[in-house]
Amino acid sequence: MNISKISMRNITRQKKRSFLLGGAIAFGIFIIITIGSFTAGMTETLKENFTSIMGGHIYILGTETLESGRIVQVIGDTEDLERAIDTVDDLVEEYHVRSQVRIGEIIYGSKSTTLQVSGIDWKKEQLLKDTLSIAEGSLDNIETAGSLVIPEKIAEKLGVIPGESVLIRMDTVTGQKNVGEFTVAAIIQEQDSFSFISAGYTGMDYLNELIGLEPDEYQYLNLHLEDIEKMDIAAERLVTELEKTSLVETGEEDEEEGKDRSHGMMLRGGMSGISADEPWEGTKFSITTLNDIMEPVLQLVNILNIVSLALFVILMIITMVGLINTFRMVLIERTKEIGTMRAIGMHRGSIRSIFLLEALYLALFGAVAGILLSFSTTIITGLIRFTSDSPLGLFLHNGRLQFITSPGSVIKVVVMLSIMTLVAVYLPARKAAKLKVVDALRAQY
Numbered sequence: 001m002n003i004s005k006i007s008m009r010n011i012t013r014q015k016k017r018s019f020l021l022g023g024a025i026a027f028g029i030f031i032i033i034t035i036g037s038f039t040a041g042m043t044e045t046l047k048e049n050f051t052s053i054m055g056g057h058i059y060i061l062g063t064e065t066l067e068s069g070r071i072v073q074v075i076g077d078t079e080d081l082e083r084a085i086d087t088v089d090d091l092v093e094e095y096h097v098r099s100q101v102r103i104g105e106i107i108y109g110s111k112s113t114t115l116q117v118s119g120i121d122w123k124k125e126q127l128l129k130d131t132l133s134i135a136e137g138s139l140d141n142i143e144t145a146g147s148l149v150i151p152e153k154i155a156e157k158l159g160v161i162p163g164e165s166v167l168i169r170m171d172t173v174t175g176q177k178n179v180g181e182f183t184v185a186a187i188i189q190e191q192d193s194f195s196f197i198s199a200g201y202t203g204m205d206y207l208n209e210l211i212g213l214e215p216d217e218y219q220y221l222n223l224h225l226e227d228i229e230k231m232d233i234a235a236e237r238l239v240t241e242l243e244k245t246s247l248v249e250t251g252e253e254d255e256e257e258g259k260d261r262s263h264g265m266m267l268r269g270g271m272s273g274i275s276a277d278e279p280w281e282g283t284k285f286s287i288t289t290l291n292d293i294m295e296p297v298l299q300l301v302n303i304l305n306i307v308s309l310a311l312f313v314i315l316m317i318i319t320m321v322g323l324i325n326t327f328r329m330v331l332i333e334r335t336k337e338i339g340t341m342r343a344i345g346m347h348r349g350s351i352r353s354i355f356l357l358e359a360l361y362l363a364l365f366g367a368v369a370g371i372l373l374s375f376s377t378t379i380i381t382g383l384i385r386f387t388s389d390s391p392l393g394l395f396l397h398n399g400r401l402q403f404i405t406s407p408g409s410v411i412k413v414v415v416m417l418s419i420m421t422l423v424a425v426y427l428p429a430r431k432a433a434k435l436k437v438v439d440a441l442r443a444q445y
Contacts (some may be wrong), residue, residue, distance in 0.1 A: 002356060003350055003353050003354055004357060006354050007353075007354050007357035007358040007361055008361060009406060010330075010354070010358050011358055011361055011362055011365075014188050017326060017419070018362060019045060021319065021322060021323060021326060021362055021366070022194075022362055022365050022366035022369065023366070023369075024315070024318070024319045024322065025316075025319055025362070025366025025367060025370065025417065026366040026367070026369040026373060027315065027370065028311075028312050028315035028316050028319065028416075028417075029312075029366065029367050029369075029370025029371060029374070029413060029417065030371075030373045030374045030377075031308060031311055031312055031315065032308050032309065032311070032312035032368040032411060032413055033374040033405065033409075033413065034374045034377060034378060034403075035304060035306065035307075035308035036308060036405070036406075036409055037374065037378050037403040037404055037405040038302050038304075038362070038401070038403055039301045039305055039308075040376075040403075040404040040405070040406060040409075041276050041397075041399075041401065041402035041403040041404040042301065042402070043294075043297075043298065043301055043395065044402065044404055045397045045402045046294055046297055047290060047294070048131075048229065048397065049291055049397075050293060050294065051127075051224065051228075051290065052127055052128055052131035054222060054290075054293075055096035055098060055120075055125060055127075055220075055222035055224065056094070056096055056129060056222030056223045056224040056225075057222075057223060057224060057225045057228055057289065057290045058222065058223040058225070058231060058232050058234055058235055058287065058288070058290070059220060059221075059222050059223075059287070059288045059289070060075075060081065060219055060220065060221040060222070060223070060238070060285055060286070060287055061073065061075075061219065061285070061286040061287075061288070062074055062075030062081075062219065062221075062283045062284070062285055062286075063283065063286070064075075064076060064282070064283050064284070065279040065280055066174070066390040069279050070174070070175065072173045072174060073173060073219050074173055074213060074217055074218075074283075075217065075218055075219060075220075075221065076214075076217050076283065077282060077283055080245045080282070080283070081221065081242070081283070081285065083241065083245075084237075084238050084241040084242045085221070085223070085238070086317070087237045087238070087240075087241050088223070088234040088237050088238060091225050091226060091227070091233070091234045092223050092224065092225055092226070092234070093225060093226045093232050093406060094124065094125075094127070094223075094224040095124075095221065095222075095223060095224075096121065096124060096125050096221070096222040096223075096224065097121055097124075097202065097204065097220065097221055097222075098118055098119055098120060098121075098218060098219065098220040098222065099118070099119035099204050099207050099208050099211065099213060099217075099218055099219045099220070100116070100117065100118050100207075100219055100220065101116065101117040101168070101170040101171070101207065102116055102118065103116065103212060104116065104117050104168045104169060104170040105168065105169040106150070106158065106166055106167070107166060107167040107168070107169065107171075107198070108158040108159065108164070108166045108167075109158075109161045111157065111158045111159065111345075112158075113154060113157050113158065113198075113288055114198070115150065115154055115168065115198055115199070115200050116198065116199045116200065117148075117168060117170070117199075117200050117201070117202055117207060118199060118200070118201050118202075118207075119202060119203065119204030119205075119206070119207030119208060119218075120201050120202070120203065120204055120205060121203075121204050122142050123143065123250060124142045127224065128201070129142075132149065132186075132188050132201075133188055133189040133398065133399075134186050134187070134188055134189075135152050135187045135188060135189050136155070136161065136162050136186065136187040137161075137162030137163070137184065137185055137186035137187055138162075138185070138186055139185065139186055141185060142185050142186070142203075144183075144185075144203075145203060145205065145206045145418035146180070146181060146182050146183055146202070146203075146206055147182070147183055147185040147203065148166065148168075148182035148183060148184050148185060148200055148201070148202045149184075149185060149186045149187075149188055149200055149201040149202070150184060150186075150187060150198075150200040151187070151188055151189070151198045151199065151200065152187055152188065152189055153198060154198050154200065155184070155187045160184055161184070161187075162184050162185060162186060162187060163183065163184065164183070164184055165181055165182065165184075166181075166182050166183075166184060167179055167180070167181055167182075168180050168182060169212070170210060170211060171183070172211045172212035173211055173212045173213060174212055175444055176212070178210050178211070178212075180206070180207075180210040182202060182352050183333045199212075203240060204218065216351055223387050228290070229356050231289050231290060231291060232289065232291065235287055238287055239287055240293070242285050242287075242369070246282060246283060246284065246285055247280055247282075247284040247285070248284070248285050248286075248287065249284065249285070249286040249287070250286070250287050250288070250292075254308070258390075261333065264312075272409050290324065300301075312413075316417065316420055318442065320421070320423075320424035321421055321424075323359060323362075323421065323424045323425055324424050324425070324427070324428065327359065327425050327428035327429070328428050330355075330428070331355075331428050331431060331432050334432075335435065335440050336440060336441060337436050338351055338432055338440050339435065339438075339439075339440025339441035340433055340440075340441065341434070342437045342440065343434050343437050343441065348434065349433065349435040351429075351432050351433040351435075352429045352430060352432065352433035353429075354420055354429075355425055355428060355429030355432055356425055356426070356429050357423075359421050359422065359424070359425035359429075360418060360421055360422060362421075363417055363418055363421040364414070364418070367417055371410060374405075375405070378403035378405070379403075381401055381403070382400055382401055382402065382403055383400070384400065384401070385399045385400055386399055386400065386401075
């Protein structure tokens with residue numbers, strides 16, 4: 001007899017019962033695959049957004065002390081840094097240098113608001129140009145001195161359009177006030193909804209002039225790697241080489257004072273009001289990686305994955321209990337049938353296999369339904385376009401949620417489900433196989 005055909009036939013004998021059990025399995029599979037796809041897509045989207053906006057995967061910040069003891073943010077003497085980056089040149093695809101005004105006041109007529117301004121070397125940062133989503137204007141003349149790119153919500157707040165001039169009030173690296181005139185070249189859809197302050201972009205040479213840096217000086221060196229998985233290796237090489245000649249702080253700095261000072265420098269952009277307790281000579285380097293910045297988000301992703309796995313396990317345990325009880329009932333209902341099959345020569349192992357295959361087919365059909373439901377849901381949800389000021393902006397890729405489903409993770413879930421199903425039904429299947437032919441044939445239910 002064809003054991004597989006018998007198992008398939010048995011599933012259709014009680015359609016309602018099979019549908020309910022398969023539906024419970026499908027729902028569990030749907031939950032874990034959908035949440036897994038969301039967290040994988042969210043992580044990848046965050047990495048892409050951070051990489052394009054911040055200009056790379058590893059960020060090197062330089063600070064120096066003046067004779068007055070004031071700490072300024074600048075990388076002036078680049079000799080030590082150049083020697084260090086030679087050690088990672090085989091891992092780096094592009095080097096991006098930037099200057100920044102973390103908190104500036106942009107003014108148009110009688111209206112004003114705050115704006116972070118990053119100075120960009122437009123000739124080298126093609127990645128940023130490619131990822132900026134232009135709402136109005138263009139980047140054709142972006143390399144002209146004073147050309148400015150601002151986000152939509154800033155343009156709406158000020159009522160400014162491309163081609164019009166604005167003023168930006170800012171601090172220089174030494175703490176003086178300065179004002180620069182800019183021409184709005186383009187308005188972009190919000191790229192950093194996760195930032196506390198809206199970000200704009202201009203040419204680095206012009207911004208350097210306004211904040212008191214020389215044309216060949218910069219505040220950040222960002223490394224865009226060929227393989228993001230080698231981020232920690234590259235960072236370790238940089239730290240090891242720089243520590244030979246310079247003071248170095250990393251994203252894993254244990255001393256709270258070092259962390260607070262570095263954080264203050266990042267917030268103020270051009271300078272820090274903090275005076276060094278112990279002034280140092282040369283440049284002190286702070287090295288941060290994309291992993292350091294994303295650590296809180298990755299923790300959230302891990303929590304979501306753990307919650308989805310726990311929910312899946314709970315649903316599966318409930319379903320497995322249902323399978324055990326169902327197949328115990330099936331055993332009672334089919335006792336005579338089992339006796340008949342044994343009487344015509346079917347072996348005990350075949351009886352057991354029928355029960356196990358029936359449960360396995362039921363689980364696989366439920367899994368396929370759950371996978372198809374998950375794929376349909378993620379595809380439809382991925383077509384929805386959100387506005388640039390959406391609270392989901394942190395997780396958006398070109399205005400949409402991105403879902404990434406790994407074939408390996410799907411296979412892993414299906415294998416785990418199959419094993420749990422076979423374990424749950426094994427005892428009823430074993431009991432069915434051990435029924436004596438005489439007792440089974442004369443059973444009355």
